[in-house]
Amino acid sequence: MTSSRTNPEGPIEPEGLAETEGLTGSAAWELLLPAASAPARTRGRSLQAALREAVRSGRLAPDTRLPSSRDLAADLGVSRGLVTEAYEQLTAEGYLRSGRGAGTWVGGSVRAARPRARDLAPRSPGARADFVPGTPDLSLFPRAAWAAAQRAVLAELPHDLLGYPDPRGLPRLRTALAELLARRRGVVADPERLVVVSGVAQATALLGFVLHARGTHTVGVEDPGSPQHDSLYAAAGVGTVPLPLDEEGLAVAPLRASGVRVVVTTPAHQFPTGIAYSARRRAQLLDWARSVDGLVFEDDYDGDFRYDRAPVGALQGLDPEHVAYAGSVSKSLVPGLRLGWLLVPESLADEVVERKRTMDLGHPTLDQALFARFLERGDYDRQLRRCQRAYRQRRDALVAALEEHFPGAEVTGIAAGLHVIAELPEKYGPQEDFLARAASAGVAVRPLSAYAHARVDDAVVRLVLGYAQLSPARIGAGIRLMADAVRAHEL
Template sequence: MTVKRTSEPGARGEAAWEVLVDGGLTGGRGRGRALQGALREAVRTGRLGAGTQLPSSRELAADLHVSRGLVTDAYAQLTAEGYLTSRQGAGTWVAQVRGEQDPRPAPVFAPDDRGGPDDLRPGLPDLALFPRAAWSAAHRRVMAKLPHRALGYPDPRGLPELRAALAALLARRRGVAAEPDQVVVTSGVAQAHTLVGLVLHARGQRTTAVEDPGSPEHTALLAATGLAAVPVPVDGQGLSVAALAACGARSAVVTPCHQFPSGVAYSPARRAALADWARGCGGVVVEDDYDGDFRYDRQPVGALQGLAPGHVVYTGSASKSLAPGLRLGWMVGPQDLVAEAAQRKRTMDLGHSVTEQAALADFLLSGAYDRHLRRCQRLYRARRDALVAALAEHAPGAEVSGIAAGLHAIVTLPVRFGPEPRLLAAAAGAGVAVRPLSYYRAAPGAPDGDDGLVRLVVGYAHLPPEGIARAVRLLLGHPVRPARRLSGETREAGR
């Protein structure tokens, strides 16, 4: 289509119009829709700005070699939709379309970019270990027997059979005290925390205590519900309950079984003090058991929820044990809070996927989940040992802590590897992604402590042993050895 410009004297000056139709009107049918679409897109993107006068239907029809009626219909349709305005005797004009000032598409969230070959950041399991065959078998079994009525809108708390299976699993593995009607199935821990935050905000709370250092996700999720995060320091025994009591908050988000990121397990005294604080002030403790399924050198530490089930909301998910992409999680709490959270979930998403819930219930009840965890625990322990061995070889004097459980460790490097900014810059230059402990402080940026030591939070679960050794060598500035054949552990992980 040609570009045609008209002008007339006066305040309006020169008005220009331009419609780009990439051959859309040369075919037979659909020419009217093509013209409407081209005009509509030109207005939306700003190529035809508000106030631009369009040519008469006769002129545009002649220019495009189409019937005048086709142009008249297009103008009428877009006028009805609000893209154009028409005044008798004055022609057709581009209307002011609000919200179309930026023609670029809205930004979208990029997928998680963690898990590369030299990525030592924490928080990701080995997705190659996902039990595809067993999960598919569970899907086939449930689809064969799921009644038609179950495919309607579900109970926002979750399928009864899954809530019962979760209550039994959590009691057996984590010491959680719960009945099925205290369980809500969620889209991961993130939704569980969002639901709790909304309930607390509705009850009048405006602040919630969080661990320092701690997960930045907690602060972001709380902010989305209207709650301001108040950082409370963590020491060698856990969250400081004295500082918690002094901060004025009546709720707290904690990771007591394997504190993220320090790896500390809350001491019995600290756990008891935290439960007493909640009872004393009528407060709520939100327990994030983010990697509670993985323990290597000791008996599993039971959930805090068992000490004060009337004041603790236990949250967990299948994100570390199976895969985060499943978006399957759960929360267990006092019945009044659970009821309010379920109402929030109903208005939020009308309940979670029925088929995924049914598959997880089958997966739990068949014993496949326990078998999968045993396999992962064996492999992850070997990878933890590979990390310790690589550090002992390439960084003598380094200390590794928080390794009795979980999927990451705290690595404290001697002074000779610092200062921290220089090490991080060198790591980035070598293609190694790693995060310092200071990243997880309430005021991130400054090196962690003033002793000159470099403290890193190193994730190891998603890398095979040879990958861990390679990443550690690169991190510490050592040459990388030639690639070797895959180990038996790696071959098993890829199955």
């Protein structure tokens, strides 16, 4: 997989400018005029913020050429120095780039929240078969054990624990979590550096705020990758630079060339391709982090599930000072609990904890005490074993159904997690037609291209198939439905 957008400081191709005139004439006025009329004291900063926002929101598309600083200053009625300063600042941040000769362009690599974020809508109500990934089987939630733990916790929790909690989380929960993560994921888990958060989503945002406050304005993300990473970092004011993958994980050369010092990864089961990062790639990634004094954010969103051999340990265990590790119960229990953890290097711990405190004054105490009890009594391990059994069966059912109904399909990413990638034989393309037929048959299914930053070749059908939420029988029926819908059009 490759991306044409890996290097914000990359060379500028002079050709193609004619199509990307962009910010000229009235467009410049509309976007930047409010900032230009801000009080003199804050005008420079307002102008920079307005430009940054225009790039982030996509109103100024990648590779758009900006007017000269002289023209823009004249259009806006501000000093040329303010515009030059804004261009320089945003170029340093990676939002803009300057060419070999004169000229400034919107960086081709910077993207933040954009329509791809619609992909977050997790389920497709009314679908006859729903293969959209992201949600576990909600009926596997252990209601009886949870209710028992809730009753016990309410009865035993001392009054003094009902005040404002430690923003890191209840010590009892952090100790139990540290034990779990060390045992199951090979994480070096110091309870002092663990923060209980409301899911990987909050872990991402927290880290984004801390990095932004430290002057980091762009981070690298996997391409294809989770739209969630882009939108959460954008919310913290941090842009994302899409970086390509190869068969071993995130490709290292483009990472080095990108100039970023923070990169977001899903090494256990890359989202969405399902690649498990090779041992060599893990080592290379950590070498990179050390060489730039950087940070790898490890999103271990479904690292608990590995089917054919023991789970690969987390990257964090190899270098706890260069990896921030996050996980949650969203796949192992249910996403609605909004419960997760973030483990950070010592150098970031105080700032992260302070951010958590200012964000929400700490995670709800009862939920924490309940989960601590659930961990301590072995209920969580039982739940993981139960899910693991159910999901292995479903994965096997999906692979078998694909073999039967789409012979020749190449199915990858099957070793772990809760979804696979199926690349169908060429005859099923183009992808757009295939998806339309699947949708008309009531099958909700998402292509791999929905998670890509750059445009990809859609001649071949590549599907991301989530299987956790469907019984084996429904998986078989759904794949058959999809095959029938496609065949009906061949006749």
